[in-house]
Amino acid sequence: METEKESYPVFENLLFPRIFRAFRIAIQPTKLIIALCAIALICLAGWFMDLTGPVVTTQAGYTELQAYMDNPDALATFIEVNKDLGARTGLFSTLWHFGSEKFHSALYFLFSFDFPRVGNDIGAYFKAIGWALRYHYIYSVIFFLIKLAVLSVAAGAICRIAALQFARDEKPGLREALRYGCRKFLSFFTAPLLPLAMIVFIGIFVFLLGLIANIPRAGELIMMIFLPLALLAGVLVAIVLIGTIAGFNLMFPAVAYDGSDCFDTLSRAFSYVYSRPWRMAFYSGLTAAYGAVCYVFVRFFAFLGLLAAYVLLDLGVFANGDGGSKLARIWQKPTFVRLIPPHLETTANWSEGFSAVLIYLMLLIVVGLLVSFLISFYFSANTIIYALMRNRVDNTSLEEVYTQPDQAEAEPAAEAASDEAEMPESPDSDTSDSQASDSQTEE
Numbered sequence: 001m002e003t004e005k006e007s008y009p010v011f012e013n014l015l016f017p018r019i020f021r022a023f024r025i026a027i028q029p030t031k032l033i034i035a036l037c038a039i040a041l042i043c044l045a046g047w048f049m050d051l052t053g054p055v056v057t058t059q060a061g062y063t064e065l066q067a068y069m070d071n072p073d074a075l076a077t078f079i080e081v082n083k084d085l086g087a088r089t090g091l092f093s094t095l096w097h098f099g100s101e102k103f104h105s106a107l108y109f110l111f112s113f114d115f116p117r118v119g120n121d122i123g124a125y126f127k128a129i130g131w132a133l134r135y136h137y138i139y140s141v142i143f144f145l146i147k148l149a150v151l152s153v154a155a156g157a158i159c160r161i162a163a164l165q166f167a168r169d170e171k172p173g174l175r176e177a178l179r180y181g182c183r184k185f186l187s188f189f190t191a192p193l194l195p196l197a198m199i200v201f202i203g204i205f206v207f208l209l210g211l212i213a214n215i216p217r218a219g220e221l222i223m224m225i226f227l228p229l230a231l232l233a234g235v236l237v238a239i240v241l242i243g244t245i246a247g248f249n250l251m252f253p254a255v256a257y258d259g260s261d262c263f264d265t266l267s268r269a270f271s272y273v274y275s276r277p278w279r280m281a282f283y284s285g286l287t288a289a290y291g292a293v294c295y296v297f298v299r300f301f302a303f304l305g306l307l308a309a310y311v312l313l314d315l316g317v318f319a320n321g322d323g324g325s326k327l328a329r330i331w332q333k334p335t336f337v338r339l340i341p342p343h344l345e346t347t348a349n350w351s352e353g354f355s356a357v358l359i360y361l362m363l364l365i366v367v368g369l370l371v372s373f374l375i376s377f378y379f380s381a382n383t384i385i386y387a388l389m390r391n392r393v394d395n396t397s398l399e400e401v402y403t404q405p406d407q408a409e410a411e412p413a414a415e416a417a418s419d420e421a422e423m424p425e426s427p428d429s430d431t432s433d434s435q436a437s438d439s440q441t442e443e
Contacts, residue, residue, distance in 0.1 A: 018166075018388065018398075019287055022381035023294045025165050026373060030174050031158045031380065035372035036365075038154035043092075045146045050090020054136050057087045065094050068131045069124065075135075091136050092143065098128055104337065110292055152188035155379050156181035159256035162383040167257075167401045184255050190262040191251040195244040202233045202240075243270040246280065252379060253386035259402035272389040280389060287381045291374075298373050299336070302366055306334040330356040340367050 025031075056064045056079050067078040106121035132140045157177035164170040172180075181188065209230055213223040223230075247269030254265040273280055310333055317327040330352050332341040340363040390396045 016283065016286060016388070019283065019381060019384055020290060021166065022287065022290070022377060022384055025162050025384075026294075026377035026380040027298075028161070028165070028171070028376075030171070030177065031161055031376040032369060032372045033174065034154050034157050034177065035375040036368050038150050038375070039368050039371055041150050042147050045150075046092030046096070046143060047090070049139060049143060050092050052090075052139075053088030054091050054139055055089045055094050056082050057089045058082055059085060059087050063089060063094055064135070065098060065128055065131060068135075069127065072131075091132060091139050095128060095132060099125055102128075107292060107295070110289075111296070148189060148192065152185050153178065153181040155252050155375070156184055156188040156256060158376055158379045159252045159383045162380040163253065163256045163387070163401055166384055166387060167399045180256075184259065187255045187259075187261050187265065188252060191255065191265040192244075192248065194262045194266050195240050198240050199237055202237055206230050206233050243273055246277070247273040249284070249378075249382040250386045250389070253383040256383060257386060257390070257401055268390075272386075272393050275393045276389065279392065280385075283385045283388060287385060291377050291381060294377060295374060299339075299370060302370055303334060303336045303339060306339060306363075306366065310334060326352065331359045334363075339363065339370075 064075060064079055064082075068075045102121045102125045106118045109115075109117040109121065157180060160180045161172055161177045164172055209223055209226055213219040215222070250269040250272060251265050254260045254268045258264070258268070260268065310327075310331065313331075314325070314327050317325070334340075340360070387398050391398055
């Protein structure tokens with residue numbers, strides 16, 4: 001424990017090098033298991049909701065999301081023309097494939113130092129989210145609440161493990177971490193929703209003022225009288241919106257580190273962002289760059305493992321048929337860009353088809369672990385950022401972590417029990433025991 005904390009003597013007054021511990025913390029198997037289970041639950045929910053087939057698609061597979069990205073004004077015409085064709089797809093699968101494509105594209109341009117295209121890919125992803133909220137708002141709201149509920153437990157557990165590991169070099173078990181996530185579920189769940197509720201609450205008053213303005217003659221006069229309040233409301237919305245976007249990554253770590261409720265969490269996130277905005281931006285940018293390097297390394301490791309397995313199998317599988325190599329029919333050769341094939345190949349018989357499905361499921365697990373690392377790294381790194389920002393703004397020690405009340409009471413009780421067990425018997429008790437034995441002997 002001492003060697004871990006003495007590993008930064010050169011950077012005694014600098015905190016940012018501690019961010020580089022995020023990889024070692026994120027790669028811990030417990031966090032990967034929690035993240036993988038969360039991904040599985042979210043994907044199951046998304047695939048189940050996709051049975052409704054809300055996204056209009058042409059027979060050639062051209063979706064309304066692609067039509068929206070090409071020309072938003074022509075989307076209504078596209079839906080009207082193609083909605084009766086019967087070709088539909090799921091919203092979750094559509095956003096998943098689109099987001100995956102934009103993520104890898106942004107990663108490629110990041111290492112090419114083409115930052116404008118990185119910004120374009122990120123903007124395109126958020127534009128797709130806007131499309132989903134605008135044209136499929138019921139589906140989006142339901143899925144968002146399901147996703148937030150799952151992450152409230154899983155991400156809360158990951159942040160709790162990362163906080164204890166970073167501050168005290170402690171590694172709580174899987175059950176202990178999940179228990180903390182469940183216990184603090186309400187705080188984790190409501191913390192991201194509170195800013196949204198504040199914006200809606202403020203917006204209602206401005207909306208009502210706009211309704212009053214519809215009154216003939218008197219409406220515009222009333223609106224002008226209360227216009228300063230509307231401008232003040234706009235400023236408050238801007239403050240909350242900027243603080244939420246910049247401080248969202250600090251909300252879950254705040255609950256994990258300090259056991260905060262949703263109001264205290266929001267207060268801390270806004271305070272750290274607005275008190276030290278440039279430091280927060282520097283930490284976030286450094287973490288993003290470091291995370292990209294770590295992701296490429298982990299992805300290359302996964303690709304190398306799959307490629308080695310494929311090549312070694314290909315050396316031994318010499319049986320071919322009319323459809324070419326047997327191995328190529330049940331498993332396409334992996335590439336760094338595509339670890340998993342986009343679709344299953346046509347197989348010669350049922351046994352090859354069954355084998356192809358099993359291999360596909362195994363590849364899904366590999367890709368799931370890769371995504372699990374991203375989730376684990378994101379929350380682990382932001383937990384470290386929260387600790388560093390708290391140290392700078394509140395002058396709080398990095399080693400200070402919230403201890404649950406039951407643990408705080410259990411530790412003194414356990415110490416007292418151990419002290420009583422180790423305490424020698426008193427001489428008086430020995431004397432009384434000997435007197436009792438003498439009296440029994442005389443009798």
